[in-house]
Amino acid sequence: MMDKSKYLKVIDDTISNGRFKDDWDSLSQFQVPTWYEKAKFGIFIHWGLYSIPAFASEWYSRNMYIQGSSEYEHHIATYGEHKDFGYKDFIPLFKTEQFNAEEWANLFKLSGAKYVMPVAEHHDGFQMYKSAYSHYNTYEMGPQRDLVGEMKDAFEHQGLEFCVSSHRAEHWFFLSHGKEFDSDIQEPLVCGDFYWPSMTEPDHQDLFGSPPNKEFLEDWLIRCCELVDNYKPKVFYFDWWIHTAAFKPYLKKFAAYYYNKGDEWGTPVAINYKHDAFMFGSAVPDIERGLFSELKPYFWQTDTAVAKNSWCYTADNDYKSAMEIIRDLVDIVSKNGNLLLNIGPKADGSIPAQDREILLAIGDWLKVNGEAIYDTTYWRTFGEGPTKILEGQFTDGTTKTFTSEDIRFTVKGSCLYATVLVYPENGIVHIQSLKEKSTHFHGIIKDIHILGFDERPTWERTDEALTIYTSTVHSEAPVVLRIELD
Numbered sequence: 001m002m003d004k005s006k007y008l009k010v011i012d013d014t015i016s017n018g019r020f021k022d023d024w025d026s027l028s029q030f031q032v033p034t035w036y037e038k039a040k041f042g043i044f045i046h047w048g049l050y051s052i053p054a055f056a057s058e059w060y061s062r063n064m065y066i067q068g069s070s071e072y073e074h075h076i077a078t079y080g081e082h083k084d085f086g087y088k089d090f091i092p093l094f095k096t097e098q099f100n101a102e103e104w105a106n107l108f109k110l111s112g113a114k115y116v117m118p119v120a121e122h123h124d125g126f127q128m129y130k131s132a133y134s135h136y137n138t139y140e141m142g143p144q145r146d147l148v149g150e151m152k153d154a155f156e157h158q159g160l161e162f163c164v165s166s167h168r169a170e171h172w173f174f175l176s177h178g179k180e181f182d183s184d185i186q187e188p189l190v191c192g193d194f195y196w197p198s199m200t201e202p203d204h205q206d207l208f209g210s211p212p213n214k215e216f217l218e219d220w221l222i223r224c225c226e227l228v229d230n231y232k233p234k235v236f237y238f239d240w241w242i243h244t245a246a247f248k249p250y251l252k253k254f255a256a257y258y259y260n261k262g263d264e265w266g267t268p269v270a271i272n273y274k275h276d277a278f279m280f281g282s283a284v285p286d287i288e289r290g291l292f293s294e295l296k297p298y299f300w301q302t303d304t305a306v307a308k309n310s311w312c313y314t315a316d317n318d319y320k321s322a323m324e325i326i327r328d329l330v331d332i333v334s335k336n337g338n339l340l341l342n343i344g345p346k347a348d349g350s351i352p353a354q355d356r357e358i359l360l361a362i363g364d365w366l367k368v369n370g371e372a373i374y375d376t377t378y379w380r381t382f383g384e385g386p387t388k389i390l391e392g393q394f395t396d397g398t399t400k401t402f403t404s405e406d407i408r409f410t411v412k413g414s415c416l417y418a419t420v421l422v423y424p425e426n427g428i429v430h431i432q433s434l435k436e437k438s439t440h441f442h443g444i445i446k447d448i449h450i451l452g453f454d455e456r457p458t459w460e461r462t463d464e465a466l467t468i469y470t471s472t473v474h475s476e477a478p479v480v481l482r483i484e485l486d
Contacts, residue, residue: 001132001133002132002133002222002226004133004218004222007222007225007226008218008221008222011221011222011225011253011257012253014256014257014260014261015253015256015257015260017260018256018257018259018260018263018264019259019260019263020255020256020259020260020263021256022249022252022253022255022256023252024252024279024282026256027252027255027256027259027278027279027282027283028279028281028282030255030259030270030281030282030283031268032270032284032299033234033268033269033270034268035114035161035234036115036161036234036235036270036284036299036338037299037338037377038114038374038375039114039115039161039338039374040114040329040333040338040339040373040374040376041111041112041113041114041329041338041339041341041362041366041373042113042114042115042116042117042161042163042338042339042340042341043108043111043113043115043116043117043340043341043342043343043359044117044119044165044303044305044311044340044341044342044343045116045117045118045119045151045342045343045344045345046058046119046122046305046311046312046342046343046344047118047119047128047147047312047313047344047345047349048094048119048122048124048126048128048312049061049087049090049091049094049124049126049142050122050124050312051094051312051313051344051345051346051347052090052093052094052347053071053074053075053078053079053090054312054313054314054315054346054347055071055074055314055315056070056071056074056310056314057309057310057311057312057314058122058310058311058312058344059071059123060087061087061123061124061174061175062123062174062175062177064082064087065082065087065175065177065178065180065183065185066177067177067180067181081182082178082181082182082183082184083182083183083184084184085184086178086183086184086185087124087175087184087195088184088194088195089184091126091136091141091142092141092142093142093347094138094142094143094347095142095143095347095348096138096142096143096145096147096347096348096349097143097348097349098346098348098349098350099143099145099147099150099345099348099349099350100349101150101151101153101154101155102154102157104151104154104155104345104351105151105154105155105157105158105160106158107351107356107359107360108155108158108160108359109158109159109160110359110360110363111359111360111362111363111366112362112363112365112366112367112370113160113341113359114160114161114374115160115161115162115163115234115235116151116155116160116161116162116163117163117164117165117233117235117237117340118147118148118151118164118165119164119165119167120148120164120165120166120227120231121166121167121168121223122167123167123168123170123171123174123239124171124174124175125168125171125174125175125194125195126138126194127223128147128148129146129147129148129149129227129230129231130146130148130149130230131223131226132226133219133222133223133226134192134223135192136194148164148231149230149231152231161234161235162231162232162233162234163233163234163235163236163237164227164231164233164235164236164237165236165237165238165239165272166223166224166227166236166237166238166239167238167239168220168223168224169212169220169238169239169241169242169247170239170240170241171197172197172199172210172212172216173198173199173200173201173202173210174198174201175195175198176198176199176200176201177201178195178198179198185198191215191216191219197216199212204240204241206244207243207244207245208244208245209244211244211245211246212246212247217246217247217250218250220247220250221250221253221254224236224254224258225254225257225258228257228258228261229261232261232265232267233269234267234269234270235269235270235271235272235284236258236269236270236271236272237271237272237286237303237340238271238272238273238274238277239274240274240275240277240288242273242277243273243274243275243276243277247277251277251278255271255278255282255283258271270283270284271283271284272284272285272286272301272303273285273286274286274287274288274393280298281298284299284300284301285298285300285301286300286301286302286303286340287300287301287302287303287392287393288302288303288304288393288394289302289303289304289305289393289394289395289396289397290302290304290390290391290392290393290394290395290396291328291331291332291335291337291389291390291391291395291396292335292337292389292391293388293389293390293391294335294382294391295334295335295336295378295381295382296335296336296337297336298336299336299337299338300336300337300338301337301338301339301340302328302332302337302338302339302340303340303341303342304328304339304340304341304342304396305341305342305343305344306319306320306325306341306342306343306344306354306355306358307319307320307344308320308396308397310344311342311344312344313344313345313346313347313352313355314344317344317352317354319354319358320358320399321358321399322357322358322361322362322365323361323476323477324399324400325339325341325358325362326361326362326365326477326478327400327402327421327478328396328400329362329373330372330373330408330419330421330478331382331383331389331408331421333373333376333408333410334378334379334382334383334408334409334410334419335378335382336377336378341362343355343358343359365477365478368451368452369419369451369452369478369480371412371415371417371451371480371482372410372412372417372419372451372480372482373410375412376410376411376412376417377410377411377412378409378410378411379409379410379411379416379440380440380441381409381433381440382408382409383406383407383408383409383433384405384406384407384431384432384433385402385403385405385406385407385421386403386405386406387400387401387402387403387406402421402422403421403422404420404422404423404424404429405430406420406421406422407419407420407421407429407431407433408421409433414484414485414486415482415483415484415485416441416483416485417480417481417482417483418431418434418480418481418483419478419479419480419481420478420479420480420481421478422478423473423474423475423478423479425474427469427470427471427472427473427474428467428468428469428470429467429468429470429481430464430465430466430467431465431466431467431468432464432465434461434465434466434483435461435462435463435464435465435466436461436462436463437463443485443486444485444486445459445461445466445483445484445485445486446484446485446486447483447484448468448481448482448483448484449481449482449484450470450473450479450480450481450482451479451480451481451482452475452479452480453470453472453473453479454472455470455471455472455473457469457470457473457481468481
């Protein structure tokens with residue numbers, strides 16, 4: 001096992017000798033990697049022990065110990081009493097017999113994604129990778145495979161950027177409700193135990209409630225740095241709760257260590273965070289299951305899932321349509337953001353048919369229209385149209401009803417791309433932002449092409465709008481107009 005004190009010294013020495021120090025002034029030197037800003041679309045993967053019960057959501061490990069919850073009742077009916085079959089007893093059932101990293105990589109490549117981010121450790125505390133620090137990992141238990149390592153090799157072979165996420169922080173309290181009745185979670189719990197520490201669950205937005213102790217925080221730091229050292233991820237994503245007060249010194253240490261390692265590798269890296277866990281400008285803000293209503297002057301990312309109700313596979317997933325996700329992708333990119341789209345493989349490692357169909361449909365659209373997405377940047381305005389976007393986290397539960405007047409803009413080289421989110425049945429598009437003497441544009445349009453269609457449209461500019469006329473363009477998916485400027 002790893003010598004904890006020696007590793008903590010390695011972390012401190014790396015910070016002492018590197019360009020980045022563990023303070024916000026130094027960490028403000030961070031710059032978003034160019035490849036990341038250009039990539040626009042990535043895949044998130046929630047896969048773990050929670051995929052075995054495949055019930056309700058990836059929070060099964062917590063909720064199965066909350067008396068009276070649907071997960072609690074389901075667990076007793078399916079697996080028996082908690083004292084006889086607890087969460088740890090899913091480990092030998094996690095066999096991943098259908099998992100093939102190369103097949104996953106091929107699918108993600110076909111989806112048009114440029115980066116892929118498996119969850120390396122979720123709130124449940126089970127590591128999906130080989131660890132020298134904890135025995136509770138997939139290399140020593142369950143499938144006895146370094147699943148994250150296999151993914152890294154396969155994804156990078158396909159030219160996909162490899163990233164990871166850690167949701168370890170919430171393990172401080174995640175399984176604590178099992179102490180409230182006769183379950184398999186019993187004191188004493190010590191560092192190294194699967195269920196350790198199972199402390200009292202606080203208000204999740206209380207910045208000072210139930211603060212983790214030094215032992216847990218050092219454990220958290222080591223696990224994160226081990227992932228960095230062994231897998232060299234290009235982006236490291238953190239879930240919520242690290243924004244609480246006790247984590248702050250350790251967040252700075254991790255960021256300084258990771259950014260300095262990126263310098264060592266000659267590979268710029270980035271951190272994703274929620275709320276105000278990191279000082280603005282020292283990492284990339286992430287909006288969970290939500291969007292911004294306006295263009296932002298800073299780069300950002302939204303993470304959401306193909307299913308509205310769960311991040312992991314369940315038998316009752318409420319799926320979004322591929323068209324809904326494509327429209328969100330266009331909207332996000334027009335506002336200077338990236339979309340990180342989650343799928344949930346089954347416990348055996350197979351990808352559900354509906355997840356696969358959605359990814360392939362997105363990929364088909366990007367094959368035709370990707371030039372309006374990849375390597376682009378934002379224009380003077382993100383777009384136009386009557387549909388209002390509800391801003392903030394957890395706002396993607398309701399499907400947005402876009403119209404033929406909803407248009408989004410991106411720019412690359414001498415081309416302005418106008419993506420019509422719902423193409424009009426009469427084939428006539430009005431773009432008010434490009435009217436004569438517009439406050440947004442008073443330049444010269446050379447030509448207009450429609451991506452994926454042979455028809456050459458006719459067009460005119462008036463004081464009301466740039467109007468494009470087509471007769472053969474029909475599509476359920478967004479249609480991209482490539483406007484060449486002089």
